[in-house]
Amino acid sequence: MRVFKFGGASVKDASAIQNVTSIIQSYVEEKNPILMVVSAIGKTTNKLEIIAKKVFEQSEDAKTLLKELIEEHRVICRELKMSEESIVYKELADIETKTLGFIVANESNNFNYIYDQIVSKGELLSTTVVYHYILSQKVSIDFVNARYLIKTDNNYTDANILWHETQEAVDAELKNHSSQVLITQGFIGANSEMLYTTLGREGSDYTAAILAKCTNTKEMTIWKDVDGVYTADPKKFAEATIINKLSYKEAIEMTFYGAQIIHPKTIKPIQNSNCILKVKSFIHKEAKGTEIGNFENIHYQPVIVLKENQVLYSFSVRDFSFLNESNLGKIIATFGKYSLRINLMQNSSIEFLVLTDEKLGKNELIVEDLKEDFEIKMENHLKLLTIRHYTEDILEKQRKNKAVLITQKGEDTVHYLMR
Ligand code: ASP
Ligand code: MG
Numbered sequence: 001m002r003v004f005k006f007g008g009a010s011v012k013d014a015s016a017i018q019n020v021t022s023i024i025q026s027y028v029e030e031k032n033p034i035l036m037v038v039s040a041i042g043k044t045t046n047k048l049e050i051i052a053k054k055v056f057e058q059s060e061d062a063k064t065l066l067k068e069l070i071e072e073h074r075v076i077c078r079e080l081k082m083s084e085e086s087i088v089y090k091e092l093a094d095i096e097t098k099t100l101g102f103i104v105a106n107e108s109n110n111f112n113y114i115y116d117q118i119v120s121k122g123e124l125l126s127t128t129v130v131y132h133y134i135l136s137q138k139v140s141i142d143f144v145n146a147r148y149l150i151k152t153d154n155n156y157t158d159a160n161i162l163w164h165e166t167q168e169a170v171d172a173e174l175k176n177h178s179s180q181v182l183i184t185q186g187f188i189g190a191n192s193e194m195l196y197t198t199l200g201r202e203g204s205d206y207t208a209a210i211l212a213k214c215t216n217t218k219e220m221t222i223w224k225d226v227d228g229v230y231t232a233d234p235k236k237f238a239e240a241t242i243i244n245k246l247s248y249k250e251a252i253e254m255t256f257y258g259a260q261i262i263h264p265k266t267i268k269p270i271q272n273s274n275c276i277l278k279v280k281s282f283i284h285k286e287a288k289g290t291e292i293g294n295f296e297n298i299h300y301q302p303v304i305v306l307k308e309n310q311v312l313y314s315f316s317v318r319d320f321s322f323l324n325e326s327n328l329g330k331i332i333a334t335f336g337k338y339s340l341r342i343n344l345m346q347n348s349s350i351e352f353l354v355l356t357d358e359k360l361g362k363n364e365l366i367v368e369d370l371k372e373d374f375e376i377k378m379e380n381h382l383k384l385l386t387i388r389h390y391t392e393d394i395l396e397k398q399r400k401n402k403a404v405l406i407t408q409k410g411e412d413t414v415h416y417l418m419r
Contacts, residue, residue: 005036007223113195149189149211154197166189315352316375334369
C-alpha cells in the first residue's frame with residue numbers, strides 16, 4: 001500500500017483536480033494499491049468556520065453561505081465536464097440537504113460540536129468531487145467515509161485518536177475493497193455515536209499518518225505546492241535550500257519550533273511504524289523532494305525556523321522573595337490547564353519568563369488565574385527565531401539590526417526572541 005495525502009491547494013480547482021488525477025494514474029499498479037487522503041478544496045474550511053459560527057448564532061446567513069459553497073463545488077464539476085447525469089450532483093445535493101437539515105434541527109449550544117458537524121463537510125465535498133472525477137477517468141477507485149476508519153473521543157475540534165478502535169475499523173473496512181485506489185477524507189473522524197469529529201486545523205497530514213500506521217505502510221507521500229522541505233521559509237529567507245533527507249527527530253524539532261512543513265502530530269505514528277515520509281511537489285513532479293525517515297549521521301545545513309505571534313510573560317513574586325519550585329510548578333500547571341504550549345522558559349532568582357503562542361481569548365486567562373500570587377507583565381507580537389546547526393556567521397547575520405530580548409544558545413540550537 002502507498003498512502004498519498006493531497007492538501008487543499010492540490011485540489012483547489014478543476015485543473016488542479018486533473019493534475020492530481022494524472023499523478024494517481026502514473027502511480028497505479030496492479031499490486032500496490034494507493035490510499036488517497038484528501039483535504040477540503042482551497043479555502044473551504046475557512047468558509048465553513050464562518051458558517052459554523054453563524055449556525056451557533058442562529059443566523060439565517062448560515063444556510064445561504066452553505067448553498068453558495070456547495071454551488072462552488074458544482075461549478076468545479078461542470079468545469080471538469082462531468083455530465084449532468086453524473087451521480088456526483090446527486091451526492092452534492094444530499095450533503096446539502098443533510099447539512100441544511102442539521103442547521104434547522106440543531107438545538108445544541110456546544111460550539112465545538114456544531115463546528116465539527118459543519119466543518120467536516122469540506123472534506124466530504126472535496127472527496128465526492130475528486131472521487132467521481134477519477135472514476136470517470138476509468139481508474140479503479142473506491143470511496144470510504146473516514147467516519148468508518150478514524151475513531152476518536154468526543155473532544156470536538158481537537159479529537160484524540162482511539163488507536164485500538166481505529167486499527168480494528170481500518171482492518172475491517174479495507175477487507176471490503178479490492179480497487180486499486182481508495183479515497184477518504186483527511187481531518188475528520190467519528191466518535192462512538194458516529195458523530196463527526198475533527199482533528200485540528202491542517203489535520204489531514206495526521207490522518208494520512210494514522211492510516212499509514214494502521215495499514216503498516218512503508219511509504220507515505222505528502223504532495224505540496226513546494227518542492228520539499230526547505231532549510232528556511234523560502235518566502236522569507238533568500239538562502240533557503242531543499243533538504244534531501246531529514247531524520248524524524250529533526251523533523252519534529254523543526255515543526256515544534258514553527259516550521260509549517262507538516263502537521264506536528266504526523267511524525268509520531270510514522271516513526272513508530274518506521275514508514276518513510278516523502279514531501280513532494282504536485283507541480284514539479286520530477287523534483288526529488290524530501291525524505292523523512294530513520295536516518296542517522298546526516299550533515300545538515302543550518303536550518304532557520306521563525307515562529308511569529310509569540311507572547312512573553314514575566315512572573316515575579318510581589319515581596320521580592322525567591323521564586324521557588326512550588327511557585328514555578330503553579331505557573332506551569334496554569335499553562336497546562338489552558339493547553340498553551342510553552343515554547344521557551346528562563347528563570348532567575350526573582351523572575352520567571354515564559355513564552356507561548358498567541359491564542360485568542362486564552363492568554364488573558366493566565367493573568368486572571370495568577371495575578372493574586374505574582375506580579376505579571378505580558379508582551380505580545382514577538383517572534384521566536386530558532387537556528388539549528390548554526391554557524392557563527394549565520395548567527396551574526398540573523399541577529400543584526402534586530403532587537404533581541406532573550407538568547408538561548410545550546411550545542412546545536414540557538415533561540416532568539418525578538419521584537
Ligand atoms: N481542511 C482542513 C484545514 O484546512 C484540514 C487540512 O487541510 O489538513 O484545516
Ligand atoms: Mg487545508
